[in-house]
Amino acid sequence: METIKNYIEENKERFLDELFGLIQIPSISSLSEHKPDMVRAAEYWKKSLLEAGADKAEVMPSDGNPVVYGEKMIDSTLPTVLVYGHYDVMPVDPIDLWKSSPFEPEIRDGKIYARGADDDKGQSFMHAKAFEYLVKNNSLTCNVKFMLEGEEEIGSPSLGKWCEEHKAMLKADIILVSDTGMIAQDIPSITTGLRGLAYMEVEVTGPDKDLHSGLFGGAVANPANVLSKMIAQLVDEDGHITIPGFYDDVMTISDEERAEMAKAPFDLEEYKKALDLKAVYGEKGYSTNERTGIRPSLDVNGMWSGYTGEGAKTVLPSKAYAKISMRLVPNQDHHKIADLFKAYFKKIAPEYVTVKVKDLHGGQGYVSPTTMTAYLAAEKAYTDTFNKKPVPVRSGGSIPIISTFEEVLDIKSILMGFGLESDAIHSPNENYPLFNFYKGIETIVHFYQHYGELMK
Amino acid sequence: METIKNYIEENKERFLDELFGLIQIPSISSLSEHKPDMVRAAEYWKKSLLEAGADKAEVMPSDGNPVVYGEKMIDSTLPTVLVYGHYDVMPVDPIDLWKSSPFEPEIRDGKIYARGADDDKGQSFMHAKAFEYLVKNNSLTCNVKFMLEGEEEIGSPSLGKWCEEHKAMLKADIILVSDTGMIAQDIPSITTGLRGLAYMEVEVTGPDKDLHSGLFGGAVANPANVLSKMIAQLVDEDGHITIPGFYDDVMTISDEERAEMAKAPFDLEEYKKALDLKAVYGEKGYSTNERTGIRPSLDVNGMWSGYTGEGAKTVLPSKAYAKISMRLVPNQDHHKIADLFKAYFKKIAPEYVTVKVKDLHGGQGYVSPTTMTAYLAAEKAYTDTFNKKPVPVRSGGSIPIISTFEEVLDIKSILMGFGLESDAIHSPNENYPLFNFYKGIETIVHFYQHYGELMK
Numbered sequence: 001m002e003t004i005k006n007y008i009e010e011n012k013e014r015f016l017d018e019l020f021g022l023i024q025i026p027s028i029s030s031l032s033e034h035k036p037d038m039v040r041a042a043e044y045w046k047k048s049l050l051e052a053g054a055d056k057a058e059v060m061p062s063d064g065n066p067v068v069y070g071e072k073m074i075d076s077t078l079p080t081v082l083v084y085g086h087y088d089v090m091p092v093d094p095i096d097l098w099k100s101s102p103f104e105p106e107i108r109d110g111k112i113y114a115r116g117a118d119d120d121k122g123q124s125f126m127h128a129k130a131f132e133y134l135v136k137n138n139s140l141t142c143n144v145k146f147m148l149e150g151e152e153e154i155g156s157p158s159l160g161k162w163c164e165e166h167k168a169m170l171k172a173d174i175i176l177v178s179d180t181g182m183i184a185q186d187i188p189s190i191t192t193g194l195r196g197l198a199y200m201e202v203e204v205t206g207p208d209k210d211l212h213s214g215l216f217g218g219a220v221a222n223p224a225n226v227l228s229k230m231i232a233q234l235v236d237e238d239g240h241i242t243i244p245g246f247y248d249d250v251m252t253i254s255d256e257e258r259a260e261m262a263k264a265p266f267d268l269e270e271y272k273k274a275l276d277l278k279a280v281y282g283e284k285g286y287s288t289n290e291r292t293g294i295r296p297s298l299d300v301n302g303m304w305s306g307y308t309g310e311g312a313k314t315v316l317p318s319k320a321y322a323k324i325s326m327r328l329v330p331n332q333d334h335h336k337i338a339d340l341f342k343a344y345f346k347k348i349a350p351e352y353v354t355v356k357v358k359d360l361h362g363g364q365g366y367v368s369p370t371t372m373t374a375y376l377a378a379e380k381a382y383t384d385t386f387n388k389k390p391v392p393v394r395s396g397g398s399i400p401i402i403s404t405f406e407e408v409l410d411i412k413s414i415l416m417g418f419g420l421e422s423d424a425i426h427s428p429n430e431n432y433p434l435f436n437f438y439k440g441i442e443t444i445v446h447f448y449q450h451y452g453e454l455m456k
Numbered sequence: 457m458e459t460i461k462n463y464i465e466e467n468k469e470r471f472l473d474e475l476f477g478l479i480q481i482p483s484i485s486s487l488s489e490h491k492p493d494m495v496r497a498a499e500y501w502k503k504s505l506l507e508a509g510a511d512k513a514e515v516m517p518s519d520g521n522p523v524v525y526g527e528k529m530i531d532s533t534l535p536t537v538l539v540y541g542h543y544d545v546m547p548v549d550p551i552d553l554w555k556s557s558p559f560e561p562e563i564r565d566g567k568i569y570a571r572g573a574d575d576d577k578g579q580s581f582m583h584a585k586a587f588e589y590l591v592k593n594n595s596l597t598c599n600v601k602f603m604l605e606g607e608e609e610i611g612s613p614s615l616g617k618w619c620e621e622h623k624a625m626l627k628a629d630i631i632l633v634s635d636t637g638m639i640a641q642d643i644p645s646i647t648t649g650l651r652g653l654a655y656m657e658v659e660v661t662g663p664d665k666d667l668h669s670g671l672f673g674g675a676v677a678n679p680a681n682v683l684s685k686m687i688a689q690l691v692d693e694d695g696h697i698t699i700p701g702f703y704d705d706v707m708t709i710s711d712e713e714r715a716e717m718a719k720a721p722f723d724l725e726e727y728k729k730a731l732d733l734k735a736v737y738g739e740k741g742y743s744t745n746e747r748t749g750i751r752p753s754l755d756v757n758g759m760w761s762g763y764t765g766e767g768a769k770t771v772l773p774s775k776a777y778a779k780i781s782m783r784l785v786p787n788q789d790h791h792k793i794a795d796l797f798k799a800y801f802k803k804i805a806p807e808y809v810t811v812k813v814k815d816l817h818g819g820q821g822y823v824s825p826t827t828m829t830a831y832l833a834a835e836k837a838y839t840d841t842f843n844k845k846p847v848p849v850r851s852g853g854s855i856p857i858i859s860t861f862e863e864v865l866d867i868k869s870i871l872m873g874f875g876l877e878s879d880a881i882h883s884p885n886e887n888y889p890l891f892n893f894y895k896g897i898e899t900i901v902h903f904y905q906h907y908g909e910l911m912k
Binding site for chain 2: 216239300313
């Protein structure tokens with residue numbers, strides 16, 4: 001049997017050509033003029049899956065962009081892995097900051113530069129090639145299903161319902177996803193948790209029109225000052241969120257677990273240097289990694305009021321606005337948190353202003369236990385490829401669809417991401433190192449082998 | 457001798473025609489395409505002064521728009537009144553909210569509707585017509601000088617230097633200004649104080665680039681949250697500004713003076729209704745009028761940070777900004793206050809952010825004592841016209857050039873303004889009631905007579 005290492009070596013140019021074909025389709029889901037590109041990208045995936053060895057592959061309609069489904073069922077008594085990925089990408093603005101055209105992939109310094117090079121075309125395409133190898137070598141130990149959506153970058157608005165409608169077809173033991181990162185090329189890691197999100201917009205109204213700050217200043221409450229005071233009250237001096245009940249459902253993590261997580265390599269000085277920070281700030285009693293990994297947070301994502309142009313305008317504004325989001329940890333329900341926020345924000349509003357709170361967006365957190373079979377298989381797979389046991393990492397980010405899979409399909413996900421922080425996803429000059437692309441394929445092949453073995 | 461009432465009655469149509477000629481020149485000082493209109497408006501004033509009876513009138517260059525100077529010197533032993541006004545106006549945006557064309561004055565419901573109808577073409581032109589009457593009737597009791605500038609609406613950047621250069625020419629006993637308001641048509645009032653201004657812009661920087669709020673939220677200080685906390689600290693629960701030394705130079709007002717001021721008619725319920733406020737808010741221990749009249753204030757005039765577009769973007773912004781201005785009372789020096797603000801704002805900045813503070817703009821406050829001769833003359837003049845003693849009022853607004861006059865020329869100003877709050881100055885549909893225009897002319901004539909009498 002040919003080894004995966006050799007197979008990659010012999011086929012690596014073709015792998016890149018095929019990936020580049022997918023990248024060249026500008027499938028930006030947030031811009032409606034790219035609707036035809038969404039279909040083209042989906043068709044490209046269908047063809048790729050069939051060529052890689054799928055028994056069947058289809059471009060299926062959803063309420064939004066189509067979903068690509070493919071499968072190879074070898075034996076109904078074997079376990080089934082459902083691979084999830086997305087073929088849509090983020091917009092490319094600001095275009096003038098790109099060193100090469102975002103949809104003309106270019107290799108520089110051993111990295112593929114293009115929109116989608118990592119997120120998620122590069123990462124998801126590794127699965128097609130790992131699958132191809134296993135089929136060609138007749139070494140599949142599981143049934144494999146593929147599901148590729150075209151709306152991840154806009155919050156997967158249609159996929160939950162689509163899953164509901166195709167529950168039987170999607171039946172699987174585990175969902176395998178490469179849409180996250182690893183610590184470094186020599187420090188493999190597995191994402192074991194994602195945070196949830198409750199995203200609110202608030203509006204504070206003082207007088208019913210903008211006033212002259214000279215004639216009224218001091219006598220009429222200024223909504224921008226009031227909003228500042230209200231925001232200031234949401235987090236106390238110790239970095240604790242003050243909303244009553246906010247922490248009620250946060251699971252406490254044992255000292256043992258915290259000690260295990262603390263083994264993940266982390267250099268605070270490097271971290272500060274990378275962000276040009278004089279000091280970090282966060283909840284008292286927790287490390288920087290714990291603050292994003294296992295604790296919720298509250299951030300102003302935007303705020304605006306009054307005159308924001310050049311120079312001085314003496315206005316006492318009528319209104320002040322802020323977008324405020326909370327990252328939640330698993331077990332915190334985003335609907336409940338949104339309600340608690342609303343109630344508290346209205347409660348702390350002084351009588352001389354009117355407050356409106358809108359719930360813009362939300363998603364549940366997710367946790368992937370390190371005790372599940374898929375985790376153990378992944379751990380072995382990374383160890384085979386990198387000669388190092390991977391570190392379990394709780395990510396501060398959110399992929400709301402992952403918790404939806406658990407709710408709707410009752411299937412856990414294993415997050416085997418191979419991206420690096422330097423990949424600049426969502427930014428100009430997105431890139432993906434060839435090293436990570438090929439190592440990812442290798443690791444995925446090992447995963448199937450171990451998973452099949454452990455599930456026996 | 458013909459009475460001023462009769463003179464107005466006989467000439468009122470001509471007065472309006474002449475004023476309309478001035479209004480029809482769109483002399484917007486902030487828009488450079490109107491440069492030729494500034495010269496046209498200045499020339500119009502020169503002609504008007506000569507026709508009204510000035511011995512000489514000139515359009516004189518300054519570093520910016522020209523200044524019109526005119527005079528009638530009747531006797532060097534008599535007192536001299538220097539009339540100040542401005543021929544420039546504010547822009548007219550949003551133009552679609554105007555019911556009639558802003559530079560085609562129209563009379564509706566007894567009011568002149570046009571940009572500049574009140575501020576300050578209508579109000580300053582009353583002085584030309586009062587002067588004309590006095591000259592024609594040979595009843596001038598003072599020498600009269602006129603100074604009309606074309607940059608008041610952009611902060612009078614050139615007039616201070618121009619006054620410095622023409623000190624001897626401008627020598628006078630009092631400066632007479634109509635560029636403020638009165639309480640109501642049946643409640644005459646005289647503005648006895650103006651607040652000063654210190655206008656700052658602050659920038660708070662956290663990380664050196666916008667970050668993903670999921671991956672970093674909770675571990676890196678958010679400059680928008682920090683700015684909110686800092687703004688919240690600038691004013692305490694009692695409405696006191698917390699900047700150390702801020703109140704050091706604020707003169708205490710005696711209980712007697714406060715009792716006198718409290719006689720000015722004021723209806724809190726009406727005030728709240730007009731601004732659609734559930735409650736007023738301000739410094740503890742002071743009334744609404746005192747809060748704007750005799751006490752300093754601090755207002756956020758604008759603030760902005762992060763994502764302010766539609767929907768949710770999960771950004772942890774790199775920077776947050778605010779424009780913060782303080783209205784000052786007489787005796788508070790705006791340079792000193794700006795320095796105190798800077799020092800305090802930097803002091804309260806936590807170590808995990810970087811703060812920049814810019815001093816954008818400033819002006820000194822002004823007080824016009826009710827004991828000075830010009831005030832007493834004005835008081836008698838209003839009483840003659842309105843059959844009511846005028847109320848002394850401290851305005852919350854600022855006319856920085858008034859304190860500059862005192863500094864540079866060492867001459868006090870008397871602020872005989874006839875505008876109403878409903879005149880919508882600086883807004884669409886600016887207007888000036890004919891009643892106020894004619895009553896203003898009448899009152900100004902009485903002022904000269906009393907002032908000459910009292911100065912004997």
